[in-house]
Amino acid sequence: MSEQNKVLKSEDELFRFIDNDQFVSEKITAPRYSYWKSVFRVFFRKKINIVIIAFLVLILLVAFIMPIYWHYDPNENVTNAATYNLSPKEAIQYFGGFSFKWMLGSGNLGNSILYGIVSSARTSLLLAVICAAINMTIGILVGALWGYSKKVDAVMLVIYNIIANVPFILMVSVLVYIIGQGFWSFVFALTVTGWLFIAFFFRTQVMIIRDREYSLASRCLGTPVSRVITKNILPFLTSVIVTLLAQELPSYIGMEVTLAFIGIGLSAAVPSLGRMIAQAQGAFLTYPWEFWSPVAVASAITIILYVLGQNLADASDPRTHM
């Protein structure tokens, strides 16, 4: 008791003013936020994505590297009728022991099914990537301007209404008849109007966020339209863009198959999954390996691209970052 009294003298000495640093209360202690880092963190939180990516890498490697060693010639055994339509078992037997080349059997002209599929997969992937890149780039840029400017909207709506009412398959088939069935003319046919549909979808998205208050604020600061689009509008549509990409990429592979099936696909000189499936449809019951192998590969590629894109789209939505 007496000791305490010694220490505690008076109230004046007990209390003192502490400095109030106003800036201390302004500090943010939360860790720094980075958009893309969060996207990848959320993306790799789902373990299935790692498996899917592994499959995609495998497909890409096989499709782009193997055709260099496995040269596909559909007519290599055309003179030998004994090689036509061999099942995997028969083919391996006929060509003397196991080889990758004949593990999926032979086609109606004695061609190797596996080599055909690998070369075709490369064509399909290239087609999908090139068409998606062209259509998405043009579509997004035009769509952003289309949604932003009311003047552009009036003009573009008329153009859209005219072109959108022509059936897409009809337009592509007419174009293919006119400019030929090569790979690049096919790309041209798919992209010449394809971007218009993406642009229209994008226009609506832009209109939704166009008149948000921060865009008005940018107008008050005199920000040019190009920077409003790249800084105020596109960053908010990242997940929409990725979702769209997830649908677009597989759709071109599907489109090629569909068009080849009705006979206006790529020419015979270009190996393609669509042509292989179309040719094998008659042999569906008699020589099932000729039909099911390309179907399985086409489905696998589209499903992998789609699932991967959807999961990436989920991860790129900042609402999942919390």
Next chain:
Amino acid sequence: MESNEKKVVLSVRNLDVVFGRGKKAFKAIDNVSFDIYEGETLSLVGESGSGKTTIGRAIVRINPCSAGEIYYKGKKISGKLSRKDDRDVIRKIQMIFQDPAASLNERATIEYIISEGLYNFHLYKDEKDRIAKIEKVVRDVGLLQEHLTRYPHEFSGGQRQRVGLARSIVMEPEFIVADEPISALDVSIRAQVLNLLKKFQVERGLTYLFIAHDLSIVRFISDRIVVIYKGRIMEIAPTEELFQYPLHPYTKSLISAIPIPDPIIEKEKKLFVYSPSMHDYSVEKPELVDLGNGHMVFGSPSEIEKYKKIRFAGQN
């Protein structure tokens, strides 16, 4: 306060703003005229939907004027402008928005948000100068340098509003339209933002058009008050004049609605309810009349006589 000697910075003349066309047309602003003098704070008050924000937005030219003109320092700024004049007006007239959450770009860092105007007008010598400028303005509004690399969603409402303020101030404007800058804020931080606004006004000689619906805040910040009802001006007066002699019944009702921080008085307070049917404008047409002392009221000639009697009772 004799305002005639002061320099007019911005004048609004017979402004009409109409939304929609034809049958659906809605006249949001009807024949509004007022002047703002250099260095003062003019407040626009009125209930929601009365057109306060629309006037503010017409001045920063987000909403086009349907009729009438707006002059800034004698130059017409409504309608089409040459590119040079347009840029000039954008830089000199800035706006602070009501909702600090919506008016900042969520996907941009604070550094970009504050620098946006600087980039647009290239108001800096080199990168170093730009950084120095934004660091200074950030400190002026009471934020930290480390905030520059952060995103708006990491800030509190008051901090965000100060970012919005910094973004306007860094442009070195002469005139700021503050559209309800504190109505979305927590009561405890309203004073902070108001004090910042006052500080900048003193330091930089800014002129404000302050839009608000809270009369107690308006009384604190403004020099003169414009009362608006359904897109028309009801009364214009210097702040204390208006609070002492509210003449128009609508102004009276607004003032009677200010809450009193005493539960007993507040309970017994009699609210004054305004209804346009109080006026009979079938014979006499109403107009905005100057009563002297910078006090203008909207009314018919007989009403004006009545208002004059109330205002100058006991004088002369």
